[in-house]
Amino acid sequence: MKIRFTIIIVCVAFVIGTAVGFWVSSYFASRVMEFGTIQTSLNAVSMAYAPLKLLKSDRPEDATKVLELELDSSLKNIELVSATLKRPDILTNTAVVGARALK
Secondary structure (H helix, E strand, O other): OOHHEEEEEEHHHHHHHHHHHHHHHHHHHHHHHHHHHHHHHHHHOOOOOOOOHHHHHOHHHHHHHHHHHHHHHHHHHHHHHHHHHHHHHHOOOOOHHHHOOOO
């Protein structure tokens, strides 16, 4: 009788632990995903703000310079990531090839 009671307690504890662990991990995973989504959105806003502000104030040359600097910086980052991860296929992406052609 003691062994059966112990097995039942262990099984109940396992089920409760599994449920709590699943809830905690899904809660924190959703928080991480939320943070990533917010950061991506904010990054897009900050990238578009300066050139658009310059264009609206009739300074297209300055806007073009800002966009060229951002593109050069992004290409250098992609090249660094490609070299670090040993993934030359990243550099054959259509957007990367097209961006290099604009230089």
